[in-house]
Structures are given as structure tokens and as C-alpha cells.
Amino acid sequence: MTVILPGATLGVMGGGQLGRMFVHAAQRLGYFTAVLDPDPASPAGLVSHYHVKTGYLDQDGLAQLMQRSGAITTEFENVPAPALATLGAHRPVAPGPDAVAIAQDRAQEKAHFIRCAVPCAPHAVLESAADLERVPEHLLPGILKTSRLGYDGKGQLRVATREELARAWDELKNVPCVLEQLLPLAAECSVIVARSHEGAMVHLPAQWNLHRGGILAVTQAGTGALPDATAALAIHASRAIADGLRYVGVLCVEFFLLQDGSLVVNEMAPRPHNSGHYSMDACDVSQFELQVRTLAGLPLVQPRLHSPAIMLNLLGDLWFTGGAEAPPPWEQVLALPGVHLHLYGKLGARPGRKMGHLTVTGATSDEVRATALQAAAVLGIEPF
Ligand code: ADP
Ligand code: MG
Numbered sequence: 609m610t611v612i613l614p615g616a617t618l619g620v621m622g623g624g625q626l627g628r629m630f631v632h633a634a635q636r637l638g639y640f641t642a643v644l645d646p647d648p649a650s651p652a653g654l655v656s657h658y659h660v661k662t663g664y665l666d667q668d669g670l671a672q673l674m675q676r677s678g679a680i681t682t683e684f685e686n687v688p689a690p691a692l693a694t695l696g697a698h699r700p701v702a703p704g705p706d707a708v709a710i711a712q713d714r715a716q717e718k719a720h721f722i723r724c725a726v727p728c729a730p731h732a733v734l735e736s737a738a739d740l741e742r743v744p745e746h747l748l749p750g751i752l753k754t755s756r757l758g759y760d761g762k763g764q765l766r767v768a769t770r771e772e773l774a775r776a777w778d779e780l781k782n783v784p785c786v787l788e789q790l791l792p793l794a795a796e797c798s799v800i801v802a803r804s805h806e807g808a809m810v811h812l813p814a815q816w817n818l819h820r821g822g823i824l825a826v827t828q829a830g831t832g833a834l835p836d837a838t839a840a841l842a843i844h845a846s847r848a849i850a851d852g853l854r855y856v857g858v859l860c861v862e863f864f865l866l867q868d869g870s871l872v873v874n875e876m877a878p879r880p881h882n883s884g885h886y887s888m889d890a891c892d893v894s895q896f897e898l899q900v901r902t903l904a905g906l907p908l909v910q911p912r913l914h915s916p917a918i919m920l921n922l923l924g925d926l927w928f929t930g931g932a933e934a935p936p937p938w939e940q941v942l943a944l945p946g947v948h949l950h951l952y953g954k955l956g957a958r959p960g961r962k963m964g965h966l967t968v969t970g971a972t973s974d975e976v977r978a979t980a981l982q983a984a985a986v987l988g989i990e991p992f
Contacts, residue, residue, distance in 0.1 A: 609700055609805045612678040612904040614638030617657070619677030619699075621664060621691065623650025625952040625962060626880055627683035629888070631656050633896035639904070642676040644669055651952045652683070664691045674698050681857060681903045685711050685878050686757060702805075702903050703857040703878045710853065711878040714755045714786045721873050724852040726845040728873045729788040729864070740777060743770070747789050752776045755784040760960070761822015766790065791872065795865040797834055799846035800884040802898035802908055803855045809847055810898070810910045812891060814839035817862070817883050818992055823923065823960065826980075826992045827883045829890060830916030832973045834865075841871050849876060858899045860884060882921065882962070889948040889967040890917035915969035918980040920989060922964040927957035929988040940986045944979050946970040 612618070618634050620627045623645025631641045631652050642658035643650065653659035658676050662669025665688055673680065679700040682692070685708060692705040710716045721728040732743050733755070752773060754763035765776040767787075777785065796819060800812040816833040818826040834842075846861040853859075860881030862874040884895035893901075893911035901908055926936045941947055951964035966983060970976040981991055 609905045611906060612700075616640070616678040616904075617642055617676050618900065618903055619644070619673050619680035620652065620656075620683055621673075621680065621687045621695075622683035623647060623652035623656075623659070624683055625651050625954075625964075627652030628655055628952060629885075629896045629950075630681065630683060630880070630899055633894060634900045637897070637900055639900070642673055644673045649955055651954060654953055664688050667694070670694050679903050681879075681899060682708065683879055700903070700905075703855055703859070707853045707855050707859075708878050711876050712756055714753055714758070714875065715784065717875060718786065720852060721849065724845075724848045726849060726873045727870070729791055731786050731788040734777065734785045734787055737777075737782075740770075740774060743773065743787060747787050748773070749790045750787045751790055752780065752785050752787050754780055755786055761819075764822070791864055792867040793864050794867045794869075795834075796863065796874070797838065797842055797865060798860055798862045798881065798883045799842050800858060800860050800881060800887070800895050800898070801843075801846045801850045801855075802858045802895075802902050803850045804902055804908050805856050805905060807851070807854075808908050809850060810908045811843055811846065812884055812887050812895065812911055813913050814842045815883050815886065820990070821960075823921070823962075824882045825921055825989075827886055827919040828917070828973075828977075829886050830913055830973055830976070832916075838865055838869075838871060845871070845873060849873070857902045858884075858895055882965070883919075885950070885965050886917040886919040886967045887911065888950070890915045890969050915971075916973040916976045918968045918976050920966050920968075920980060920984060920987075921962060922951070922966060922987070923959070924957035924961035924963050925959045926987050926989070927963070928959065933957060936987050941966065941983050944968075944983055944986075946976065946979055947983055 617640040619642040628651040641656045643652045643656040644660040660672045715733040749768040767773040796817045803809045815829040860877040864872045880895040887894040891911040948967045968980040
């Protein structure tokens, strides 16, 4: 593709925090930015040069975004496929509609993992009541997940018996689902890869993730985060998955490390990911700069982690630790060396809402961990 040089405008579908951090990275490189999001107070819309405030399928809004933008990316995986198809007919769009369609659907996603010879959880695709009858015994106990539109643990239920499975399928409104065997997890990890139009690939180091209540809580990168062999395997698998999709852009692949030491792929996100946020402070090229580079056709260079890092997610719950709503004591957190605070400019705190994150960097993994635990204590985040 022809390179889109700084000075041009890059567009993004979606105005959440991932869009905001993309906009910041693009602007730092000298690009103008355009965001499409119906919310007038969306985190990315608030900081972008242009903000098209229409629905994602609004033809007029899509036309405005295209008119402004030399190329367009997305910041959430549930961008309607017809919108991407419309944009893709007139502008370079990365990631492409085909890859996004696969990542939007757990059944298709798992089929892709199998095609790439990367092991995933034993599972069955459930589309009708008859499929429930045919579920093999070894998938129970399991987790029933809607094929589409699930995130942060939403749209999934744990089931131990066939009766619970039938009830859960009703509770999820009988939409197409995937039933996965409940696996004995030792840990979770993920890898961010970036792939160019020409097929060049770079990646961040694999990172260790801790989820609480289905939402990412803590990420660690650097020495001691993961066994070397696990990290190498996860990176190899992620590159195969991106290559198999002929993916263009930033892709996050999430894995389970099982108690027997084996690695199983969980899911992928066709965009930068919460577990890669540490790269803004701990790598010389962040996941958002990788998104800009892949979109604009700029060279991809291998990012280097220059500090061990721990990322803590800042959920809306932290605004309510004293009962009434009040902002957390940022001044106490910022007094700790190596703490980098990122807040997304969201107007209302709600339990479970991602309001920001902080990254701790430092000379050694031990030092980073000690500071991260201090920050967690100040904020009322459970130790990890
Ligand atoms: P989401 O799209 O909401 O992130 P995931 O499929 O990643 O959904 O599931 C959320 C979390 O639930 C995972 O990070 C993991 O902790 C747990 N989980 C999901 N699937 C399984 C499984 N098959 N076995 C054990 N734990 C699981
Ligand atoms: Mg997940």
C-alpha cells in the first residue's frame, strides 16, 4: 500500500479508551485524527481533531469519516460488519472486515485456531435445542458463552450438569453459544502482535494476566512474569494466528496456562488490548504506535521492553470505597516512584467501568512489584 505520511488524517471507529490512546499516539506522530462515535462525551471524541457523532451504521456519518480520513481502524470488535464493508470499499481499513468477522464470533474464532494448529479448549457449538442433547459428557462442567457480543465475563455462565446447561441456554436467550470445558488454569497470559500489509510481524513480550470477576485486574511484563518456554510458545502461536488471518493491524491473543504446564489459546481481540497498556510506559514502541504504523503503512520495528512493568486496572469501584462517590487519592499514588497514571476522561464512575489504569516501571521486577502493591494498598485494590 502507499504510505500515509504524518500530516494526513487517520480515522477510528469507536470512541472508547482504546480509541483515545490510538488518537494520542497518532497525534504524537503528527497525524490529524477523526473518531466516529455517537456519544458526544466519548473518551476519544473529546481529544480528536474531528468527531463524527453518529451511529456506526449511519451512511452520512460513515461518509463524513471517509471524507476526512486517509485510512480507518477500529477500537472495538463489535463494529457492525456492513459498516466496515462500506468503509473498506473506499479507504484502506485495518484490520480488514474478514478478520474482524472471525474475531467477533467465538465459534469461527475457535475454528481458526484449529486451522492454525493451535490447541484451544474442547468445546461444542450450540445453535439449537437439539445441539444441547448432543453435548458430550466430557464438556461438563463447562462454561457456556454466547458466540457473539461477550466481553469482560459478560454473556457467559458456568454449568455443571445438563439441567444447568439447559437453564443457562434459556437465560442467554437461546442465542448461538459455545460450550467450553472448564479447564484447570494455573495462569493466564496474552501476546500483542502487529502485522503489516506486506506480512511483516513484530510483537510485544508475552504478558501475565490476572482476571477478577471476568475483568482484567493486573498485567505483568518482564523478568519473572512467565516461564521463558511458555512465552516463546505463546508468541509463536500468536504469530501463526495473525498470519493465518492475513491480519493487518494489532491483534491480541489470550491464552490459558494449564496446571499440567500446557498452553491453550482462549480468544483474540482484533485491536490493541487492555493487557498491552503497559507498553506505553515500558516499551520504546507502544501497542498504539504499532496500530498507527500498521494503518499508515509505516515501517514496523520490533518493540523493546526497557523496564519490567506491572499494570493495574482502575475500575469505577475505586470511586466508591468510602461509600459515597469520591475520586481515589491520586496524589498519594503519584508520590510513588515509577507510577504512571492514565485516566480516560470518563464522566461517571460505575462499578466495573474501566476508568483508567496505572503502570509501574522500575529497575527490577521486585522493585516494580513492591511499588505496585503499595499503589494497590493506597487505592483499595486487593493484593495479588
Ligand atoms: P471475555 O470475552 O469476557 O474476556 P473469556 O472467554 O476470555 O471472555 O473468559 C473470561 C475469563 O473467564 C477468562 O479470562 C478466564 O479467567 C475464565 N475462563 C474462560 N473460559 C474458561 C475455561 N474454558 N476454563 C476455565 N476458565 C475460563
Ligand atoms: Mg477474555
